[in-house]
Amino acid sequence: MTMETTPTPQTITTDGFRLHPEDEGAMRAEASHYEQPQAACIEALKIVQHRHGWVPDDAIPAIARVLGVGPASVEGVATFYSLIFRQPVGRHVILVCDSSSCFLTGSDQLREKLTDRLGIGLGQTTPDGRFTLLPVCCLGACDGGPAMMIGDDVYGPVDEEDLADILEGYP
Amino acid sequence: MNSQRQSPLYRSRLLQPGADRSPDTHPLTWRLRDDGQVVGLKEYESKEGYRAVSQVLNGHDPGAVIAAMKEANVRGRGGAGFSAGLKWSLTLQGDDIPRGYIVCNADEMEPGTFKDRLLMEQQPHLLIEGMILAAFANNARYGYIFLRGEYVESARVLTAALAEAREAGWLGPDIAGSSFDFDIALHTGAGRYICGEETALLNSLEGHRANPRAKPPFPGQSGAWGKPTVVNNVETLCNVPAVMLRGAEWYQGLSGDRTDDGGTKLYGASGLVNRPGLWELPIGTTGRELLELAGGLREGRKLKAWLPGGASTGFLLPEHLDLPLDFDTVGKEGSRLGTGLITVVTEDQSMVALMRNLEEFFARESCGWCTPCRDGLPWTVKLLLALERGEGEAGDVELLDKLAADCGPGLTFCAHAPGAAMPLQTALRHFRREFEQGVRYPRGKAHADPIPAGGV
Numbered sequence: 027m028t029m030e031t032t033p034t035p036q037t038i039t040t041d042g043f044r045l046h047p048e049d050e051g052a053m054r055a056e057a058s059h060y061e062q063p064q065a066a067c068i069e070a071l072k073i074v075q076h077r078h079g080w081v082p083d084d085a086i087p088a089i090a091r092v093l094g095v096g097p098a099s100v101e102g103v104a105t106f107y108s109l110i111f112r113q114p115v116g117r118h119v120i121l122v123c124d125s126s127s128c129f130l131t132g133s134d135q136l137r138e139k140l141t142d143r144l145g146i147g148l149g150q151t152t153p154d155g156r157f158t159l160l161p162v163c164c165l166g167a168c169d170g171g172p173a174m175m176i177g178d179d180v181y182g183p184v185d186e187e188d189l190a191d192i193l194e195g196y197p
Numbered sequence: 198m199n200s201q202r203q204s205p206l207y208r209s210r211l212l213q214p215g216a217d218r219s220p221d222t223h224p225l226t227w228r229l230r231d232d233g234q235v236v237g238l239k240e241y242e243s244k245e246g247y248r249a250v251s252q253v254l255n256g257h258d259p260g261a262v263i264a265a266m267k268e269a270n271v272r273g274r275g276g277a278g279f280s281a282g283l284k285w286s287l288t289l290q291g292d293d294i295p296r297g298y299i300v301c302n303a304d305e306m307e308p309g310t311f312k313d314r315l316l317m318e319q320q321p322h323l324l325i326e327g328m329i330l331a332a333f334a335n336n337a338r339y340g341y342i343f344l345r346g347e348y349v350e351s352a353r354v355l356t357a358a359l360a361e362a363r364e365a366g367w368l369g370p371d372i373a374g375s376s377f378d379f380d381i382a383l384h385t386g387a388g389r390y391i392c393g394e395e396t397a398l399l400n401s402l403e404g405h406r407a408n409p410r411a412k413p414p415f416p417g418q419s420g421a422w423g424k425p426t427v428v429n430n431v432e433t434l435c436n437v438p439a440v441m442l443r444g445a446e447w448y449q450g451l452s453g454d455r456t457d458d459g460g461t462k463l464y465g466a467s468g469l470v471n472r473p474g475l476w477e478l479p480i481g482t483t484g485r486e487l488l489e490l491a492g493g494l495r496e497g498r499k500l501k502a503w504l505p506g507g508a509s510t511g512f513l514l515p516e517h518l519d520l521p522l523d524f525d526t527v528g529k530e531g532s533r534l535g536t537g538l539i540t541v542v543t544e545d546q547s548m549v550a551l552m553r554n555l556e557e558f559f560a561r562e563s564c565g566w567c568t569p570c571r572d573g574l575p576w577t578v579k580l581l582l583a584l585e586r587g588e589g590e591a592g593d594v595e596l597l598d599k600l601a602a603d604c605g606p607g608l609t610f611c612a613h614a615p616g617a618a619m620p621l622q623t624a625l626r627h628f629r630r631e632f633e634q635g636v637r638y639p640r641g642k643a644h645a646d647p648i649p650a651g652g653v
Contacts, residue, residue, distance in 0.1 A: 059382040059384075060403075060404075061421075061422040062403065062404070062422060064403060064404035064405070065384075065402060065403050065404040066404060067404035067405075068385075068386065068387050068401070068404060069384075069385070071387070072346075072385075072387060093404075099405070102405075102406055103404060103405065103406060106389065106406040106407065106564075107386070107387035107388050107389055107407075108387070108388030108389055109346050109347070109386075109387040109388035110387050110388075121347070124554070124557075124558075125308035125309070125508065125554075125558055126308040126309055126504070126508050126540055126551070126554060126555055126558070127308060127309050127467040127468055127540055129551065129554045130467075130468045130469060130540070130541075130542065130543075130546065130551070131467075131468065131469060162347065162388070163306060163308065163388075163390050163558055163561070163562060164306055164307065164308040164309070164310065164390075164508075165347060166305050166306070166310060166311040166313075166314045166345075166347075166348065167207045167209075167311060167314075168308075168309050168310070168311045168465070168467035168473065168538070168540075169210075169311060169465065169466075169467050169473035169474050169475065170205070170207040170473075171467060171468075171473070173207060175347060178349040178350075179206060180206065180207040180347075180350075181205055181206060181207055182205060182207040183205060184205060185205070188205055192205075
C-alpha cells in the first residue's frame with residue numbers, strides 16, 4: 027500500500043471563508059463559561075478545525091469578530107498551539123509519540139515504518155489526502171510504548187505487523 | 198472507533214486487582230473496577246462518594262479543611278511536591294476579596310507519565326469531589342479542568358460525569374443543602390507541554406499564548422483574570438476526599454515509616470521492562486520494588502540508569518534503587534521525584550542518543566519567551582547530535598556543561614529550562630565518558646565565537 031511521494035498540498039484559501047452559524051453559536055456558548063470571551067479562542071479555533079479539517083487564514087478575522095477581540099490575538103494563539111493546523115491536513119492525522127519512553131521502546135522504528143508505508147515524512151500529507159503524519163510529545167500511554175494516535179484513537183504498543191491493519195481502519 | 202478490529206487500542210489500566218485494594222489502604226483507586234469501565238455516579242455514591250462533600254460543606258469551616266490538608270502533608274502530585282495545604286493557606290480570602298477559581302491541572306504531558314489519565318478515564322467523580330472540597334476551602338466560585346487536547350477519552354468521560362454531578366445537585370447552587378455554590382467547566386487544550394506550568398496554564402486558559410507569568414504575584418493572590426486562583430494536579434485533588442473522611446493522621450500513616458510524606462502515590466514504570474504499568478503504593482516505595490512489580494527488565498537486559506519521575510528529573514543509577522521515592526529523599530540525590538513514574542534505561546542504550554531525544558523534546562516545547570531556553574536548548578540539541586554521530590569537537594562536552602548551568606534555576610523565566618538542564622547535568626556527571634567518546638575533531642572555527650550569530 028506504499029504511495030508515491032509528492033509534495034504536500036499547500037493551497038491556502040484566503041477568501042470566501044464563511045463561518046457556519048452553528049459554529050458561531052458554539053463559540054458564543056463556549057465564551058459564556060469565562061469572564062472574558064478571549065478565553066474561548068482555542069476552542070473557537072478547534073470548532074473551525076473540526077468542520078474544515080484545518081484553520082484557513084480568513085477564519086481568523088471571523089473568529090475575532092465573534093469573540094470581540096483583535097485578529098492579531100487570535101492569530102497569535104492559532105500559531106502557538108501544535109494541534110491547531112494552519113494548512114490543510116489529511117482526513118486522518120497520525121500523531122507519533124517521540125518522547126522518552128516511546129523512544130526507548132522503538133518510536134524511531136515505528137516512525138520509519140510509517141514513513142515507508144505512507145511515502146511521506148513528518149509534517150507531510152499523502153497525495154490522496156488520506157493521512158498527515160506529525161510528531162507529538164508524550165501521549166501519556168508510556169506503558170504502551172511505542173504509541174501513536176490516529177484521529178481520536180490511541181494505539182500502543184504498536185507492533186510493525188499491526189500497522190497495515192490499523193491503517194486500513196482509516197479510509 | 199474501530200473497536201471491532203483486533204488491534205492494540207491503548208487502554209489505561211491499573212495493574213492491581215480489586216481484591217488487593219481497599220478504602221483503608223488505596224484512597225485513590227479502591228473503587229476502580231477490574232473491567233476498567235467508568236465508575237459512574239451511582240456506583241461512586243454507593244462507595245462513599247460525595248460523602249466528604251456533604252459532611253465538609255455542612256460543617257461550614259473552610260479553615261478546618263486547609264488545616265487537615267496541611268497536617269496530612271499532601272504534597273503536589275504534579276511533580277513540584279509543594280504542600281497543597283500550605284498553598285491553600287496562602288490563597289487570598291476575605292470580605293473585600295472576590296471569589297476566585299479552582300483550576301485542575303490535567304495537562305499531563307511530562308514524558309513518562311500516564312497516571313492522571315487513569316483517574317479521569319475511570320473515576321471522574323473523585324476528581325470532581327476533590328475540586329468541590331478545594332473550592333470550599335479556597336472560597337472559589339468556579340472551577341476549570343484544564344485538560345490536554347489529546348486526552349479525548351478523558352474529555353468524554355469528564356463531560357458525562359460533570360453533567361451527572363450537576364443533575365444530582367453536587368454542582369450548582371446550594372450544594373448538599375449547604376448554601377455553597379460551585380460549578381466546573383471542562384477546558385481542553387491544543388498541545389504544547391508548557392501549558393502544564395501553572396502560570397502558562399492560566400494564560401492558556403484565558404485564551405492567550407502559553408507563556409509563563411512572572412511570580413509574584415502567585416496565582417493564589419492574582420491568577421485567572423486577576424482573581425485568587427488555586428492550581429492543583431489531578432492526583433493531588435483526588436486525595437482530598439479521603440483526607441476529609443478518614444483524617445490527616447490516617448493519611449499520614451499510609452506511608453508507614455518509609456517517609457515523612459503522607460499518603461499513597463500512583464507510581465509507574467515504563468521503558469524496556471516486562472510489565473510496564475501503574476500501581477497505587479505507599480509514598481516512599483523504592484525503585485527496586487517498582488522494578489519487581491514491573492517484572493524486571495526485558496530479555497535479560499541490565500539496568501543502566503532511571504528517571505524517577507519524568508523527562509525533567511535527573512538520572513539516578515542502580516545504586517539508588519533502594520531509596521524511598523519521596524520528594525525530599527530524591528531531591529537530596531540531585532534529582533526530583535517529579536511525577537513518580539519511573540523511566541527505565543537499559544545498559545545497551547546510548548546516553549548521548551537518549552539525551553538528544555530529551556533535549557529535542559525540551560527545545561521543541563520551549564515557549565520561546567526567554568533566551569537561555571529558546572536559544573540554549575536548540576544549541577544543546579546541535580551539540581548532542583554531533584556527539585551522537587561521533588562528529589563532536591573538543592570543548593563540546595564543556596559547552597554542554599555551560600549551557601546546562603546557564604539554564605539552571607533562577608536564570609530563566611520558568612522551570613522549563615531548569616527541567617531540561619537536570620537530566621543533562623546528571624547524564625554528564627554519571628556518563629561523561631560516553632559524551633567524550635563523541636569528540637573527534639579539534640576545536641573548530643565555528644566555536645571561536647560561542648554565539649551562533651545571525652545577521653545582526
